[in-house]
Structures are given as C-alpha cells and as structure tokens.
Amino acid sequence: MIATAKRLEGIGEYYFSQKLREIDELNKQGKNIINLGIGSPDLPPHPDVIKVLNEESVKPNVHAYQNYKGSPVLRKAFADWYQTWYHVTLNPDTEILPLIGSKEGIMHICMTYLNEGDEVLLPNPGYPTYRSAVKLAGGVCVDYDLKEENNYYPDFAALEQKDLSKVKLMWVNYPHMPTGQLASVEMYQQLIAFAKKHSILICHDNPYSFILNDNPMSLLSLDGAKDVVLELNSLSKSQNMAGWRVGVLCAAKERIDEVLRFKSNMDSGMFLPVQLAAAKALSLGKDWYDSVNKVYRERRAKVYELLDALNCIYSKDQVGLFMWARIPDIYKDGYALSDDVLYNSNVFITPGGIFGSAGEKYIRISLCGSIEKFEEAIKRVKNK
Template structure:
C-alpha cells in the first residue's frame, strides 16, 4: 500500500527518531541524560489535580463535549488574557479551546491553505510550522532570523519576498521565540502587524512561552487592530506544567474562530470536561504560581550556563523560555557535531540547533526540564 502524496517530503519528527536512538543506548547500559526536549518535569498546581479528581468522579461528565469547549474554560481564557496581556476577548465568540496548541497549527493550515499557497516560516523556528503547511498543500517560504538582527524579521527583505513570490497567505511568528528565547518588543509586534495588514497576510502567533523566565507576558493581540490579521495560539503545556494534558487555545476574531471550527469540528468531538475545568483552575492561579515555577527554572539555568561554559559556547543570559540557546565554538562544523560528541562521549543529549532550520546550524539548545541533580551529573560527565 502506497502512502498519500501529501507525505512526500514529510519525515518522522526529529525527536521521535532521536528518542528511539537514546532508548537503544539506554538498553546498552549508557544511562543517557536527556537535556533535549522541553517537556516540563514538574507537576501542575495541586488545586488543578484536585479539580480533575473531583470532577472526573461525577457521573454526568463522561459524554461528548461541545466542539467549542466548556463556557467555564472559555471564560477563564478570556479573564486570563485580560489580566496578563490586557487583551479583551469575547469568551463566546473569540476563544476556541484546543486539544493542545500543536493541533491548532494543523487546523489553521488546513482551514486556509490551498495547493500551492505560500507560507512564511521562520528560520530558525518550530519544525511543525513546515510540516503542517506541507501537509495542507502549502509551500513554505523561509524568512531569516539572525543573531545580528536580534532574531527579529528583516521587514525590508520580507517586502522583497512578497513582491517576488506573490500568493503568500500565512505567516508564522513566535515570541518569546523558540528556539532562541528572544523576547518580543512592542516595536517588533507593531511592525509585524503592519506588515501583515499591508500585504494581506494572516499572522499566526504561537505564544506558549510568554510566562517562562519572563516578567512581562505579551500577546500580539495587544497591538491595536491586530484582530484584523492575527490568530494567536496559546498553551497550558509550559506555563502550567500540563504538557501531557493536551490543553491549548486559539484566540482570534469571531470570523476566524468560525472558519477554523469548520475544519476542527470534523476532526474531534471535544475535550474531556474535567480536564477543561481543571484547566480553568490553572488559568485562575495567581502570580505566586508563575514565580514559583520560574524560581526553579532560574536555578536550573545557572547550571546550564555552567555546562555551556565548559563547552566554550556563547549565550545570552536574558533569553526567556524553558531552553538555553547557545552559539557553538568555531572548532565544530555545526551543532550536530557538538551534540553527537557530547552524546557519544559523555552520555548527555543536547539538541543541535540545525533541526530548527539552517540558521540554527551554528547553535545548540539545552532544555531546562530536568532536576538540578541531572545537570550536575551532566556537568561531571562532560568535565571528565
């Protein structure tokens, strides 16, 4: 049986492959320390787990749920956006809960892309932007993000791309940026909205990292008039330590919600209600929750800085998110070479920056999602 043509050029996700390799190394007794993947290792707040336990014990919560999500969760999202981002959202028409924000990327591509439509994708950037665009029939056009430009788009260069290529429909942006940890600025947000408006593009802002090691969470929707051209994705995976719960959200103008829902409602039958209610509890947590999570990440980041110093890498100490992005020494050909050396000689896995695009080839990325003791052990192994 042949696979569909849409899978041509779509390889297995890098981490899926690498985890299999690490599994084989562990079977051989290597005991690999995995510092590659950003899967939070801390639990959600106890009140979140309590809500799930209490609600799931009820007899009337186990049926199919609304395609648009629980009103309780939509209201919690709306309140959360107002409190932290100062963005007004109508919970009934401008909020769409998702089974993880990753599915939202696919939903958006399937909703708006026809065969041959072009999509602006950041380089470096999240690989799913590329694969989702291709699966929907779109054609990725990579726009450069460079350290020299503080990992922001070069809008002069982008204007030339638009004139040369035409037929560009979507543009993915992501700040705080993954993998570089670059924080957004008001000026950059205003510039990207103006660019989208001028060129009739739909901006997709992927915003799961805004609370991690960042005191000023920002939403692209805070820019005046942004709802005209922006769909924003957000997630409870990182900030609320709920990655395995698969709870995300798409926020946008009513017209965009209605359009995406035409596709999404044919793909799933809603999210388990107790999970939605627990998510609402998580969104109602106060500043002390975010402070407690970030205090842990700060201690871990100190250890990562120490590890990177040993590897003679360069890095920005102000980057946000649950990773540290670092430039490799010139003695290595690329991040893959350094990653492999550390893996095979020290039994520690760190991510090569090249998996995020060609502009990441000279970099590595280290996850903060491991206890301090793991980082200390990794440092000992690399040192020896």
C-alpha cells in the same frame, strides 16, 4: 503494495521521535543517557488543579461528548486570563476556541486556509511543526531568516523584496523558540502593518510568555491586531500540563468560525473534567508563576555552567524553557557537537540545525531537568 498519500512526501518522522529510540537503545546498553533535549516540563501542575480533575472525574454526568467550542467555563477562564495577564479583551463566546493542545491548532490553521500552492512565511530557525503542517496542507514553505544581529526579528526590508503575491500565512513565535528572544512593541507594530499591507494572516504561537519573563505579552494587545492575527497559546509550559493537552486559539469571530469548520470535523472536544481543571489552572495568581520561575532560574544557572564547559557563546537575556548557544569553531555544526557529547559523555543536547539552516552553528538545551541531572551532565562533559 498500498502507497502512502503524496502529502507525506518530504515529511519525515519527527526528529525527537527518532532520537528517543536511539537513546533507548543506548540506555539498554547501560549508557544511562542524560536527556537535555526535549522541553517537556517535569514539574507537576498546582495541587488544586489535580484536585479539580479528581473531583470532577468521579461525577456520573461528565463523560459524554462535549461542545465543539469547548466548555463555557473554560472559555471564560481563558478570557479572564488574557485580560488579567495580557490586557487583551476577548469575547469568550466568539473569540476563543479551546484546543487539544496548541500543536493541533497549527495543523487546524494550515488546513483551514491553505490551498495547493499557497505560500507561507516560516521563521528560520523555528519550530519544525510549522513546516510539516504547511506541507501536509499542500502549502509551499518560504523561509525568512532570523539573525542574531537583528535580535532574531523579521527583516521587513528583506521581506519586502520578496514576491509576496502568493503568501497567505506567516508564522511567528515570541518569546521565540529556540532562541529565547523576546518581542518588542515596535516589532509587533511593524508586523501588523506588514500583514495589512500584503493581506497576510499572522499566526502567532505564544506558549512561552510566562517562563522566566516578568512581562507576558500577547500580539493581540496591539491596536489593529485582531484584523490580521490568530494567536495560539498553551497550558503545557506555563501550567506544567503538557500531557493534559490543553491549548487555545484566540482571534476575531470570523477567524474562529472558519477554523471551527475544520476542527469540528477532526475531534469531539476534550474530556470535561480536564477542561474544568484547566480553568482552575488559569485562575492561579502570581505566586504560582513565581514558584515555577524560581525553579527554572536555578536550573538556568546550571545550564550556564554546562555551556561554559562546552565553550559555547550565549546571551543571558533569553527567556522560555531553553538556552540557545553558538557552538565553538572546532565543530562543523551543532549535530557534530551533539553527537560528540552523546557518544562520549552520555548527554543528549539538541542540535540547532533541526530548527532550520540558520540554526546549524547552534545548540539548544532544555531547562526541564533536576539540578542533580544538570550537575551530573556538567561533570560528565568536563571529564570527557
């Protein structure tokens, strides 16, 4: 027998990959499961974006390998987008690296900077891919708890009590997934000061800043941020382009050059028409974001009804593609509630425990579904 690499020890199959297979089996039994778990936008990109893709794809000279740093057109579009919406000035030639989705950037960063035994601060609750990428790169995961009573911000006093001598990276994510918590300027300032004091690179994952949020913010907009911050962003949520796989890494030239050393050995760039269509998506104005958020606002109102039917407690100040809610005391944890609703109401809701131990008493519901789907889910839960 050929054994798998040791780096896969402790790395399980992604939770949603497993759960989707179970849901498929239930559907084959005629259950017709309503899936409210995954944040995959069900709305299309702007028609002009699809038009650019169609027009560019039929040209005979666009099918070759592409520049490892991405098309200059796309890099300039990202720079303009950051300037317009985040008030951040970036050099498109040196401070922007397009990615085949920002999820690959998480792995690129970990593989670029981590040696065996290097420690990484990870949010709990937080996106599970951070943990997987750190482990695959040989790093050691060190949780920092995010608590509701502290607005899901890092507890810097508690962090200062830790031995930080081996910490090389710290993953942060605001607007936060899964809790929907917005960042504050004051917290970001503390974060930058903390990173400088301890020589830690802050890796900020920022894909949700346009969803149900009137004031998109980048960590790079703070003074001194480029000294210690790498920021990932994505078109998956803000432009309804999840399947197109277009993301970006923004950072100082030195950081971009370092990550490119790894990335250039892993892929050969994106299909040029996709890059040109993405550039068009980045040029869209406020009307586009308003139209997307109008839909999500209406859906969120239905999710409030569903959470009320489940007797959950939640804040209406959340932003992003999900609603995060504390479960009632009758359930041991979010897994118990999720299974109850799945097997007795044929509705799938994500248990908060998949995001870390701090999420065990919570659930998360995606806004990626039609009004009709939410209304049917509400009816099924009430009639259980």
